[in-house]
Amino acid sequence: MRFKYFFIQIPFFFCLFLNAQTVDKEVLLEVGGDPVYVSEFMNVYNKNLDLVQDESQKDVDAYLELFTNYKLKLKEAKTLGLDKKPSYNRELLTYRKQLAKNFMTDNTVTEALVEEAYHRISNDVKAQHILVLLSEDAAATDTLAAFNKITKLRETTLIEGFGNVMTQKADGKTIIAEQLGWFNGFKMVYAFENAAFNTAVGETSQPFRTRFGYHIVNVQDKRESRGERTVAHIMVVDKEDDATAENPETRIQDIYKKINQGEDFEALAKQFSDDKSSASKGGGDASVFWRTVKCCKI
Known part of the structure; x- marks a missing residue:
């Protein structure tokens, strides 16, 4: 009995399939000899139905008129060769990129990366590493040897x-x-950062590769990030070529007294600091460097 109903159902579904195929191939109109199918019109109409504010445009006949005019304008534009213009192609490429973003962005992955980044800038790792240098385009034999x-x-x-x-x-x-000391997120290349944060304290990572070569990283300690500090300084140096210049320690003490008396630090830095790279900025954004001269800082 079951087989009887099964064979009855086969022709029924086959007829439905053929009917769907017929609707898809049914020609609604022709524009310049090119057919426009009913299925295309119905897809466009149904897709835009909820977006149309004007109730008159929800009428099928009215929408068909708009659709027909659109097809005629499109055909005319192609006849005039407007689709070959560089400005059109640039605009079309822009639209394609905009549409592609919605399909190429994985929100789940993005959220996971945001959480990962937040964790890593909120925590510090103290580590040391060994690197076997290897160029990015190294031969297979050199890569294996490294x-x-x-x-x-x-x-x-x-x-x-x-x-x-x-x-x-x-x-x-x-x-x-x-010895790398303490660092947190975005301070190292991503592969190195992954190895450091995913290795337990006291352990050594498995070998991994970056653009510099093959590394192993040993994690010495981890802690919550202590944040960053922005500092300014005033530096005076021993001007050996100037016999009339004061002793640098005397000069820096005089500046220190002025600060304690309430004078503005930035103004004093601009006036007295011998570190010209930061003096104009009020002593801020000072780069770290070594000098082979006697100097004093505050």
Whole structure:
């Protein structure tokens, strides 16, 4: 009995399929010899139905007139070659990019990356690393050799200690070893940042590659971020070529007294600081550097 009903249903669904195919191929009108199908008109009409504010445009006959005029204008534009103009192609490319964003953006992934970034700028990692240098376009044989070298170094660190291997194996040419101190998110390339934040304190990561080569990173400690500080300074230097200049320590103490008496720090920096890179900014945005001269700072 079940088979009987099954064979009855097959012709029924086949007829529905053929009917749908017929509707899709039914010609509504022709514009310059090109057919426009009923299915296209119905798709456009139904898609825009909720967006139309004018009730008169919801009428099928009225909408058909608008649709027909649109097709005629489109045909005329193609006949005039407007679709070949550079300005049209640029505008079309802009629309394509705008539409593509909605389909290419994964909101779930974006939210996860935002949460990851917030966590990483809110926390600091203290780490040290060993790098086997390798160019980005290195040959396969060189890449394998570098990977084997960093793998061997990691195995050695587990036996002899990371610090000992840094001291003994780094040559400053092909193998680089560095104490990185504290850092947080967006301070390192992404692959390095991932390894540092995903490795437990006291552990050494598996080998990973960046554009610089193959690394292993040893995480020494983690903590909540202490934030950043913006500082300003006043610096005076020993002007050995000026016999009339005051001793720098005397000068800096005089400036210090002025600050304690309420004088403006920025104004004093602009007037007295010998660090010309920051003096004009009131002592702010000072770059870090070494000088081989006797100097005093506040």
